[in-house]
Amino acid sequence: MKVLPEKSVVIVGGGLAAGLVARQLAQQGVETLVLERGGDYRHGPEGRIPTQRDELRWDVRHGLMQDAAGETYTQRRARTELARPMRRLNAFLPGTGVGGAGNHWGGQTFRWNDYNLVLRSRYEQRYGRGAIPADMPLQDWGVTYDELEPYHDLFEKLFGIAGKAGNLRGRLQPGGNPFEAPRQNEYPQRPLEITEAGLIFQQTVEREFGYHPYPSPAANSPDAYVNPDGMTLGACQYCGHCERFICEANAKGTPDVLLYPWLERQPRFTLRRHCHVLGLEHDRASGRVRGVRYLDLLSGQEYLQPGGAVVLAAFTMTNTKLLLTGGIGRPYDPATGAGVVGRNFCYQANSGIALFFPGRWLNPFLAAGCTGTLIDEFNDDNFDHSGLGFLGGGYIGVNVASGRPISVRRTPPGTPRWGTRWKQANADWYAHTCAIGAQGSCYPHRENYLDLDPDYTDAFGQPLVRMTFDFRENERRVSAYCTEQSRRIAVAMGATPVGPVVSRAAPFDTRFYQGSHVTGGTIMGADPAASVVSPRLQHWDAENLFVVGASVFPHNSGHNPTGPVGALALRLGDDLARYVARPGRLS
Amino acid sequence: MPDQNPSQPGRRDFLRSAALMAGAATLPARAAAEPAADAPVAPVGYLSFSPDEAALVEAMVDVMCPADELTPRGVDCGLAHFIDRQLAGAYGKGERLYLRGPFRPGRPEDGYQLPLTPEQFFKAGAQAADAACLRRHQRRFAELTPEEGDPMLQAVADGREDAAGFPLAEWFNELVYPLFVQACFADPIYGGNRDKVFWKMLGYPGLPAVNGLNMVKYRGKPFPGARQPKSIEDFS
Ligand SMILES: Cc1cc2nc3c(=O)[nH]c(=O)nc-3n(C[C@H](O)[C@H](O)[C@H](O)COP(=O)(O)OP(=O)(O)OC[C@H]3O[C@@H](n4cnc5c(N)ncnc54)[C@H](O)[C@@H]3O)c2cc1C
Numbered sequence: 001m002k003v004l005p006e007k008s009v010v011i012v013g014g015g016l017a018a019g020l021v022a023r024q025l026a027q028q029g030v031e032t033l034v035l036e037r038g039g040d041y042r043h044g045p046e047g048r049i050p051t052q053r054d055e056l057r058w059d060v061r062h063g064l065m066q067d068a069a070g071e072t073y074t075q076r077r078a079r080t081e082l083a084r085p086m087r088r089l090n091a092f093l094p095g096t097g098v099g100g101a102g103n104h105w106g107g108q109t110f111r112w113n114d115y116n117l118v119l120r121s122r123y124e125q126r127y128g129r130g131a132i133p134a135d136m137p138l139q140d141w142g143v144t145y146d147e148l149e150p151y152h153d154l155f156e157k158l159f160g161i162a163g164k165a166g167n168l169r170g171r172l173q174p175g176g177n178p179f180e181a182p183r184q185n186e187y188p189q190r191p192l193e194i195t196e197a198g199l200i201f202q203q204t205v206e207r208e209f210g211y212h213p214y215p216s217p218a219a220n221s222p223d224a225y226v227n228p229d230g231m232t233l234g235a236c237q238y239c240g241h242c243e244r245f246i247c248e249a250n251a252k253g254t255p256d257v258l259l260y261p262w263l264e265r266q267p268r269f270t271l272r273r274h275c276h277v278l279g280l281e282h283d284r285a286s287g288r289v290r291g292v293r294y295l296d297l298l299s300g301q302e303y304l305q306p307g308g309a310v311v312l313a314a315f316t317m318t319n320t321k322l323l324l325t326g327g328i329g330r331p332y333d334p335a336t337g338a339g340v341v342g343r344n345f346c347y348q349a350n351s352g353i354a355l356f357f358p359g360r361w362l363n364p365f366l367a368a369g370c371t372g373t374l375i376d377e378f379n380d381d382n383f384d385h386s387g388l389g390f391l392g393g394g395y396i397g398v399n400v401a402s403g404r405p406i407s408v409r410r411t412p413p414g415t416p417r418w419g420t421r422w423k424q425a426n427a428d429w430y431a432h433t434c435a436i437g438a439q440g441s442c443y444p445h446r447e448n449y450l451d452l453d454p455d456y457t458d459a460f461g462q463p464l465v466r467m468t469f470d471f472r473e474n475e476r477r478v479s480a481y482c483t484e485q486s487r488r489i490a491v492a493m494g495a496t497p498v499g500p501v502v503s504r505a506a507p508f509d510t511r512f513y514q515g516s517h518v519t520g521g522t523i524m525g526a527d528p529a530a531s532v533v534s535p536r537l538q539h540w541d542a543e544n545l546f547v548v549g550a551s552v553f554p555h556n557s558g559h560n561p562t563g564p565v566g567a568l569a570l571r572l573g574d575d576l577a578r579y580v581a582r583p584g585r586l587s
Numbered sequence: 588m589p590d591q592n593p594s595q596p597g598r599r600d601f602l603r604s605a606a607l608m609a610g611a612a613t614l615p616a617r618a619a620a621e622p623a624a625d626a627p628v629a630p631v632g633y634l635s636f637s638p639d640e641a642a643l644v645e646a647m648v649d650v651m652c653p654a655d656e657l658t659p660r661g662v663d664c665g666l667a668h669f670i671d672r673q674l675a676g677a678y679g680k681g682e683r684l685y686l687r688g689p690f691r692p693g694r695p696e697d698g699y700q701l702p703l704t705p706e707q708f709f710k711a712g713a714q715a716a717d718a719a720c721l722r723r724h725q726r727r728f729a730e731l732t733p734e735e736g737d738p739m740l741q742a743v744a745d746g747r748e749d750a751a752g753f754p755l756a757e758w759f760n761e762l763v764y765p766l767f768v769q770a771c772f773a774d775p776i777y778g779g780n781r782d783k784v785f786w787k788m789l790g791y792p793g794l795p796a797v798n799g800l801n802m803v804k805y806r807g808k809p810f811p812g813a814r815q816p817k818s819i820e821d822f823s
Contacts, residue, residue, distance in 0.1 A: 050822030053794035056773040062683060072685045075697075084697040087685045196807040238798040363810050365792055366802050405772040405791045417744065417764070418651035419737065423788060427657060430789040431813070455689055509696040511761075 001293065003304045007033040007270070008580050010307030012277045012292055012322065013314030014038075015100020016562065017548045017569040019259030020155070021311055023229070024573020026266040030580050033305065034269075035294055037276040038097030041256055047246040055404040059244045064104045066094040070459035073317060077470040077507050078447065079334055085456050085464065091509075092347075092516040093244075094315055098273060099256035101315070101516060102562070106243030106369035106401060107219030107252055109161045109566070110559035111152050113380050114145035114181035119555060122381060123391060132391065135446040136474060137337075137344060139554045142526040142535030145181050148567040153185055155566035156217075159253030160225040160233050162370075163187035163217035177214040179376040191215035192222050192236065197355075197362045197434035198373030201398040204493045211375045216399065217563075218370030219253030231258045240402040242369030252369065274298045277318075278460060280310065280326035282542060289328070289545045295460065309579055312522070312547045313569070319551040320450045320521035321465045329532050329541050332449050334468070340532045342450040344520035345467060346556040347508075349394070349440030349475040351483045354410040354499030355490050357432050364403030364434065372399035378485050379558040380441060390477035392441035394558035396486050398434055410435065412497050436490050438482035439515070440504060441558040445472045450521045467518075470508045479504035482558075517561050519550040536586040537572050543585060548572050631668060631778075634675035635706060640713045642729035644670055650736040651767055658784045661770075669770035669779030670763075679706035695757070705762060712758035715750045716743065723748070776819045786816035793817040 009025055011018045014036025025032045045051035046064060057063045066089060074083035095101025115122040120138045123131050132138055155161075165186045166176025192215060194202065205211040220242065221233035236251040250257050263269045274297040281290040281304060291306035312319045323329055323341045332343035374397030376382055385391055402408055410433040411425040453466035471479070483503035490498045504514075525531030528540040533552055539545040548569050550561040575586055633641050648661030648670070658664055673679055681704035693700035701708060720728045720739060731739060742748045744764070746756035770779030772786070774793075780786065786793055793816035795801075801810065 049796055050794055050819040054774055054776075054819065056769055056777060060769060060773075061678065068683050068685045069681065082691060084691055084693045084700055085685050085687070086697075087699050088683065090698065193802045193806075199807075235799055237796065238802040239795060240798075361805075361807050361809055363805060363808075363813075365795075365813075366798050366805065366810065403791060405786065405789055406769055409772075409789070418740075418767070420653055420655045420657065423652070423655070423657045427788045427790075430791065431810075456687065507694075507696050510698045511696065 001302045001304050004306065006291070006306040006308060007031055008308045009033070009311065009576055010035065010292055010305055010309070011311040011313050013100065013312070013318065014098050014260070014271060014273070015095060015313065015315065016102030016255050017565055018311070018313035019099070019102070019255040019263065020158075020566055020569035021313060021548060021573040021576065022263050022269060023158070023259055024570055025577055026263055026269050028577040029268055030577050031268040032270070033307070034271045035275040035277055035292065035305065036098050036271065036273055037297070039273050040098050041103055041246050047248050049248055052245060052248045053239070053241050055241075055406050058104075059404060060406055062089065062093060064095065064097070064244070064246065065089065066096045072464060074453040074456050074464050074466045075508070075510060076466070076468055079468050083453055083466050086510045090511055091514050092518050093513070094317060094516070098260055098271065099254055102255045103246055104244050105219070105254070105562065108370050108372065108560045109156065109159065109217045109219050110563045111181050111183065112557050112559050112564055113179055113376075113382065115381060116557050117141045117143055117145055117148075126381065127385060133474070136391070137444050137446060137530070139525050139527075139530060141524055141554055142531075143524070148564070148571065149181075149184060151567035151570040152563060153183070154570055155563070157188050158227050158229065158258060159219050159566070160189055160221050160227055161187050161217055161219055161253065162189035162191050162222050164191050164215055166212075166214060175214065177374075177376050178212050179379065179382045187217065189222055189225060192218050192220055192368055192371050193238070194373060195362070195367060195371050195398070195400040196360065197398045197400050198371065200357070200360070200493050201373050201436070201489070205375055205489060208492045209489070211377045213373050213375050213397070216370045216372035216374055216397070218368065220368040220370050221251045221253065227258060229258070229262050231262050233257065236368050238366050238368050238371070240365045240367045240404060243401055276460065277314065277322065278302070278462065280322050280328060280545070282326050282328050287541065287543055289326075289542050307544070308583070309544045309546060309576055311572070311576070312545070313549055315549055316518045316521055316551040317450075317465050319547055319549055321452070321462075323522060323532065324452050324465075325462060328539065328545065331451060334447050334449055337446060340523070340530065342521050344444035344523045344554050345448050345450045345469060346442040346444055346519045346553070347469065348515040348517045348556060349442050349471060349479040349504040350437065350515055351440065351479050351486070351503045352435040352437035353483070353486050353490055353501055354433060354435050355493065355495035356410070356412055356429060356497050356499070357495055359432070361431055362400070362434050363431055364400055364408055367400045367402050369401055371401065372397050378438075378482055388477075388481065390474045390481065392443055392474065392478045392558065394438040394440035394478065394482040396436065396438045396482060396489065398436055400434055403430070405430075410499065413500055436486045438479070438486050439558050439560070440475065440479045440482050442475050442556045444520065444555055445474070448472070471504055471506045476503070476505055517550065517556060519553040519556040519561060522547045522551040523554045524552040525554060534586070536575050537568065538586050544583065546572060546576065633671045635679060636671050639717065639727070640710065641667065641671070643713050643717060643727070646729040646731070646736060647740065647763070648767065648770070650733055650740060652771065653733060657788050663781070664771070664784055665775070665779045665781040666767065666770040669773070669777050670766045672778050673766055673769070674706040674709050679709070680704055699761065708758065708762060711753065712755065712762065715753035715755055715758070719743070719748045719750050719755060774819050783816045783818055786818075787814070790814070791816055794819065794822060
């Protein structure tokens with residue numbers, strides 16, 4: 001193994017979070033190296049017409065995602081079971097390559113309701129100390145929304161987020177989400193155009209229920225846009241090939257368009273592609289990591305890359321794996337509740353109902369990744385949970401992201417699966433359906449966690465991460481409740497028929513996509529006995545090691561995760577600049 | 588085009604009559620069916636399918652997609668061709684499929700757990716499907732009438748068809764059926780959805796490059812582009 005010269009900051013993974021950390025460091029002239037296992041997406045068939053518009057290749061066959069043949073995860077629903085590998089990755093889709101999943105994301109960019117950062121305190125205050133079940137290790141994050149607000153603002157400006165403010169410096173704004181945390185500034189861009197399905201939803205929930213529908217905040221650029229770094233976005237063409245695809249029009253806020261091309265022009269920044277990080281070199285005595293071991297996939301050479309500071313930004317699963325294989329921090333033990341690495345692994349309790357509107361042209365193919373119209377009335381703790389028997393909630397709304405015909409066709413209940421009647425139902429309904437969906441929160445459960453699988457290995461001979469996970473009673477109730485609200489709204493919208501009403505239930509089914517929002521495993525917090533990293537994302541047991549991404553979330557809310565990921569990453573960049581200047585424990 | 592000309596029977600009809608003449612149960616249907624000079628042949632050859640597998644898949648896609656007002660029969664839409672190409676290609680050889688041991692039988696929600704590539708699994712299932720058919724009908728699937736084939740597929744899909752331990756329902760529902768759907772709706776460049784016939788059927792416009800204005804103009808209205816879908820070939 002060759003030992004390379006030290007770099008001030010070494011970042012593992014070259015995705016969205018890494019790019020944002022590196023951007024802050026570059027602004028302050030700090031020497032930074034990013035190690036990314038994949039290559040570029042900028043000039044390949046995935047980013048060019050006509051090959052970009054290939055549903056089979058990029059969407060159905062997951063052409064841009066992590067290759068499960070080389071590395072997947074094992075799963076089981078209880079620790080008494082023997083795990084099975086997910087031989088295909090279907091339920092969630094980790095990214096790979098420069099920009100990570102941040103390139104082929106949909107772009108819904110939320111700020112979570114501010115109390116999410118102090119969720120345990122919030123619930124205890126509102127419902128009493130006994131309200132949180134003993135097997136639900138909710139905890140405060142150790143950071144407040146006020147600290148993160150400027151970073152949310154910066155992330156939105158860097159990525160050109162389109163939306164409508166709901167709460168501007170404490171004043172509620174018509175047309176926005178009134179439950180939104182207060183923001184200092186409007187979104188940098190106007191909202192995307194609304195869809196026909198969104199209009200039906202909007203009019204119904206306003207008129208019938210007095211709810212407050214809002215346009216999904218979007219990293220799809222409605223107009224040409226120049227960000228504070230002078231990086232530009234084109235105008236979205238509503239082509240219906242967004243989430244799971246690379247945008248050939250450069251109209252999606254993604255790291256490969258907005259961050260890495262800028263970074264590569266900065267003198268003290270280096271990006272090494274095709275470098276698979278194998279492990280961390282930990283020096284227990286000094287309480288520091290020396291650096292990272294990686295394999296250069298283009299030469300087969302293994303290197304040790306020393307770093308003054310090392311940042312894990314390789315998504316939930318790799319972040320957790322590298323701490324477990326490196327023996328840094330005590331692995332979580334569900335039997336005793338002791339240990340920290342791997343705990344609070346959460347997912348998302350989503351559900352959807354197909355809606356049919358005879359004679360109304362919903363044209364699902366005229367869509368962007370985020371053409372959604374949503375309400376937050378039933379999200380998180382925006383409603384009174386007294387007597388409901390669960391905590392949490394979800395946004396509800398109509399997201400029309402594509403009419404791609406292999407995956408997005410809905411036929412009324414009772415339609416046969418093939419034959420002339422099947423074809424006829426597809427022909428009759430294709431342009432006239434949508435779905436109403438709930439994006440349910442997922443709170444930690446004592447028995448949901450990550451560790452290393454004892455039996456299965458990846459292409460590099462390393463253990464696979466094992467997820468012990470199921471939708472426990474709280475999440476099943478959250479989903480049942482939110483799905484019932486969806487059904488109620490669907491009926492009021494006048495859909496006939498309304499499709500099957502099925503909420504998220506156990507057992508966790510690996511065959512179906514349920515969102516790529518896996519969180520936790522390396523959580524943040526103020527108590528070293530209950531968290532892996534400090535509120536500054538600094539590892540409790542290795543002072544020069546930092547972790548960023550949704551792996552630091554103590555729970556997952558009823559909103560997509562990337563807004564808070566972005567804010568935390570930008571703040572970490574500033575913290576690291578301080579750290580490099582004066583190493584020590586950050587407060 | 589729909590294969591409705593009685594003087595030009597489709598290859599399946601040809602196979603069926605050949606098999607009937609020769610005694611179905613014992614005859615490897617395709618062996619007797621080397622196309623005579625005037626016999627219709629599939630427009631392209633197969634890369635993965637054996638003659639028996641080809642006959643099975645052609646029969647299946649014709650049952651699942653009969654010729655009607657909406658589309659020609661499945662074979663003429665390229666559906667068998669698509670499935671063959673997928674199985675012969677990277678997908679069939681196990682691309683993106685984790686195939687390391689140990690192997691353990693799983694529950695349905697664990698997803699696919701067999702140590703076989705999709706192509707190998709397909710071939711094992713094709714034999715099992717025909718064996719089940721022989722047990723029930725004393726004929727192979729390719730030799731059934733559509734009226735017999737449809738309920739047979741239904742029974743397979745519902746797990747009602749005994750296959751001597753082979754997971755026939757899983758084979759159909761999680762390998763064959765998705766391939767069938769993909770064959771119908773993927774870009775024609777892969778060999779199915781010939782002439783974009785399924786896109787026209789849906790009113791899916793295909794690969795429009797710019798919809799920024801259409802988004803507003805055609806909100807809630809029929810979209811003209813839906814009548815003339817564009818595929819990869821049209822942009823190449
Ligand atoms: C289809 C899809 C749609 C999505 N839509 C939304 C949405 O609408 N809204 C939202 O909020 N979120 C969405 N997400 C999630 C969003 O993409 C992620 O939250 C975001 O990308 C996370 O950033 P990250 O930097 O933590 O991970 P990533 O951006 O994935 O970056 C991690 C990087 O680490 C690299 N890496 C991993 N292991 C190693 C290793 N061993 N060595 C070297 N490099 C390694 C990976 O290759 C990858 O490039 C979506 C995700 C997917 C897949």
